[in-house]
Amino acid sequence: MNSQLYPLKFQPQFYEKIWGGHRIKTLLGKDFTPLANCGESWEISGIDGYASVVENGFLAENELTELIEIYMGDLVGDSVYDRFGLGFPLLVKIIDAADTLSIQVHPGDELAQQFFHENGKSELWYVLDASPDVGLYAGFQQGVTPADYDKAVETGAVAQLLQFYPVQKGDAFFIPAGTVHAIGKGVLLAEIQQASDLTFRIFDWNRVASNGKPRTLHLKEARQALDFTSRQSYKINCQLELNSSCKMLRESCFNVNLLSFDKPVQKIYTPIDSFVIYLCTEGHFHLFGDNIEETLATGETLLVPAEVTELNLIPCHHKATVLEVFLG
Numbered sequence: 092m093n094s095q096l097y098p099l100k101f102q103p104q105f106y107e108k109i110w111g112g113h114r115i116k117t118l119l120g121k122d123f124t125p126l127a128n129c130g131e132s133w134e135i136s137g138i139d140g141y142a143s144v145v146e147n148g149f150l151a152e153n154e155l156t157e158l159i160e161i162y163m164g165d166l167v168g169d170s171v172y173d174r175f176g177l178g179f180p181l182l183v184k185i186i187d188a189a190d191t192l193s194i195q196v197h198p199g200d201e202l203a204q205q206f207f208h209e210n211g212k213s214e215l216w217y218v219l220d221a222s223p224d225v226g227l228y229a230g231f232q233q234g235v236t237p238a239d240y241d242k243a244v245e246t247g248a249v250a251q252l253l254q255f256y257p258v259q260k261g262d263a264f265f266i267p268a269g270t271v272h273a274i275g276k277g278v279l280l281a282e283i284q285q286a287s288d289l290t291f292r293i294f295d296w297n298r299v300a301s302n303g304k305p306r307t308l309h310l311k312e313a314r315q316a317l318d319f320t321s322r323q324s325y326k327i328n329c330q331l332e333l334n335s336s337c338k339m340l341r342e343s344c345f346n347v348n349l350l351s352f353d354k355p356v357q358k359i360y361t362p363i364d365s366f367v368i369y370l371c372t373e374g375h376f377h378l379f380g381d382n383i384e385e386t387l388a389t390g391e392t393l394l395v396p397a398e399v400t401e402l403n404l405i406p407c408h409h410k411a412t413v414l415e416v417f418l419g
Contacts, residue, residue: 096165096396098378098385099150099158101143104133109300112189114279118220119185119390131186134392135368137179138286147385155179155394168365168397171418180210180418181345183368183392184282185219191276193295193306194228194249198316199268203289206312211268213344214284215327217414218262219372219390222277228253229264229272229325237319244310249294256326261372263327263349265340269318270325281370283416285344291316336415348415352376355405360395365418367395374411379403387413 105115105123108130115121115129123129135155136143142154150158156177164172171180197212204210216227228250231240235252243249253271256264258278266272271293274280291309300306329339329349334356336348350356351373360367369378375388380402387393395402404411 095382096162096398097148097383098399098402099145099155099394099396100147100385100391101135101155101394102146104136104141104143105129106131106133109298109306110188110190110192110276112187112279114187114220115185115390118279120388121390128189129187130189131184133182133184134370135179135181135183135394136286138182138288142179162396165398166366166396168363168418170364171366171397178286180286181368181416182284182286182288183370183416184284185390186274186278186280186282188274188276188278191296192274193292194253194271194273195290195292196271196313196316197268197287198289198291198312202316203268203287207289209289210285210287212285212287212289213268213342214266214282215340215345215347216264216266216274217281217283217370217372218258218260218278219281220260220279221258221262224257225275225277226255226257227264227273227275227278228255229266230254230270230321231319233321233323235319235321240317240319244293247294247297254321254325263329263339264325265327265342266325267318269316271317281372281414283345283347283368283370283414339414341419346417346419349412350404350415351410351412352404352406353410355403358402358404359400360397360402361400363417363419364397366397368414368416369393369395370414370416372412372414374409375407376411376413377405377407379405
């Protein structure tokens with residue numbers, strides 16, 4: 092039996108949400124039965140208690156964290172293993188907002204470690220589908236002060252202080268830790284983030300949960316985490332070049348490329364000391380390598396181990412587009 096590491100697919104973990112919808116099933120073909128809706132599909136996770144389980148090949152039924160313990164740098168990259176040990180540094184999700192999410196903020200590494208012994212949470216959003224005339228909130232408008240914010244919290248007017256971005260399929264945004272934000276109703280997106288589930292709710296649109304009570308807010312924690320220095324824009328402008336990996340993001344937490352291809356593309360991974368994650372955003376394609384053959388369709392995610400040095404990506408039926416994620 093071949094014991095070589097190979098590109099890993101994982102069983103999605105589905106989570107019903109008060110704001111969740113059905114497009115993860117209707118558009119992406121993921122069956123989240125018996126849930127009434129699905130707000131989040133966790134595609135790759137190493138978070139304690141929520142580790143992803145392999146679904147393909149001879150490593151099927153093993154958890155990602157177990158494999159890191161066995162394969163170490165061969166799986167994640169020596170530099171990644173030296174930095175994170177047995178912890179997997181990223182969490183990959185697909186989010187379906189049938190209603191607007193709460194206005195919220197995630198803490199940075201320093202605050203998260205100091206008070207919660209967890210990672211901070213910066214994230215990238217890539218819009219997979221969007222209803223007409225929808226958008227999202229990211230960052231404060233220029234000139235908003237902490238005093239303005241405190242007053243808006245008291246009056247329930249925080250949304251009026253935020254930057255609003257209309258969105259369409261293919262738009263991307265980087266949301267650094269400390270940035271106030273909310274995903275708007277009608278947006279389906281892929282989220283690449285640091286491995287953390289720390290979220291501080293600021294305003295929840297006066298919704299009530301199934302028990303008839305408002306969901307918990309975290310105003311004290313959010314106030315500590317908020318960064319009031321707003322960027323001019325949180326939207327990523329990526330100059331797409333067909334059949335070439337185009338740089339979207341370079342940050343200490345993770346790197347992301349956008350690759351759109353209509354002919355075979357050869358990928359050489361030796362220049363990086365990291366795993367690579369592919370999340371297919373459009374179309375589907377085959378991956379071929381040394382004793383490796385796999386297919387990835389729209390909405391599917393795959394982890395290429397660091398010891399894999401070369402793959403050929405071949406689109407099926409015209410063109411495929413993928414997010415390519417790695418650490419630097």
